[in-house]
Amino acid sequence: MTDSREGLLSINLQSIADNYQDLVTRVAGGARCGAVVKADAYGLGMSHVAPTLYRQGCRDFFVATQAEGESLRDALGDDVPIVILTGVRAGAELECARAGLMPTLFTLELLRHWVGTCARAGLEAPCAVKVDSGMTRLGLSAEEFEHLLRDRELLRLADIRMLLSHLACADEPQHAQNIRQLRSFKKAGQRLRTLCPNIQLSLANSSGIFLGKDYHFDIVRPGSALYGINPVPGTPNPMRPTVTLSLPIVQKRHLSQEQSVGYGATQRMAAGSWLAVARGGYADGIMRAQGGRGHGWACGRKLPIVGRISMDSTTFDISALSAKERESLQSIEILNQDLTVDEVAQYADTIGYEVLTSLGHRYFRRYI
CATH class of the missing domain: 2.40.37.10 (Lyase, Ornithine Decarboxylase; Chain A, domain 1)
Known part of the structure; x- marks a missing residue:
């Protein structure tokens, strides 16, 4: 029987709950505080962490893959939006829709395929769309976004619930890229809202929350800060270790x-x-x-x-x-x-994210 002789990893769910509530108090203007629980809640156990956050009032969850979304749906039930940040696997669109998951779509081709596939099956197809505001990773390019705004038929058929983007330099508050991305995303959101008035806007990750209320929009998406990683490097960590x-x-x-x-x-x-x-x-x-x-x-x-x-x-x-x-x-x-996680990351010449998500499965895990 596995026990602490294999190593004991203690995960303090109360600290995660406290970190969530701390972030809630920092979110301005009526924005909601969601939670990123991808990669098994950064290695700490999504099946334990997500219900803890749900009990704290969290009602917006973000995962990376469809499999994670399906597991989370089983754990939380049907009453919370679950957004898949890396979209939907080809051929798995119907399973995704039937599970009530919301894929993030980042090309027009993916959006059209999602809408068409679900319509032919008679399924509701809520989704999120991601626009590239300067990260140059996933997201509609400026040209694709212009095409989307002109495609009124696609916008009529698509049930776009959320517009997302992602900050590249949020942990460097003085970096000029932050304000560039803010302006780009704000403009995109304003333009899309003229055609989709009920769409929700989401830009800020953990560090983005600390950039100020202009970055909060409708939903913020903290991940690392929930798990005790310092969202404001170079200053005292406001989050509790977990x-x-x-x-x-x-x-x-x-x-x-x-x-x-x-x-x-x-x-x-x-x-x-x-x-x-x-x-x-x-x-x-x-x-x-x-x-x-x-x-x-x-x-x-x-x-x-x-x-x-x-x-x-x-x-x-x-x-x-x-x-x-x-x-x-x-x-x-x-x-x-x-x-702390951040100090260990310095010794290993990496980041706290990698420290947590690399924790092995041979440890006996104790949830506090």
């Missing part, structure tokens, strides 16, 4: 002479050093880039990671601990309120 990851110690070693540690012998430890080898490695989401740079946490202090991280194990320098602390040491935390 995860603690504890790795069990499987061996303690005292070095009687100077020795190298780990694959490639990349790091040497002095005679007299104490090491602890913990179960959990890069197969469990502890990124190799942390080797020789990152830390664990035990006995109220940071403990350096030494040598390369292996697939199933990580080695820590515990020389700073007292003999009594070393003797009683059973586990080392790799994430907690003192060793």
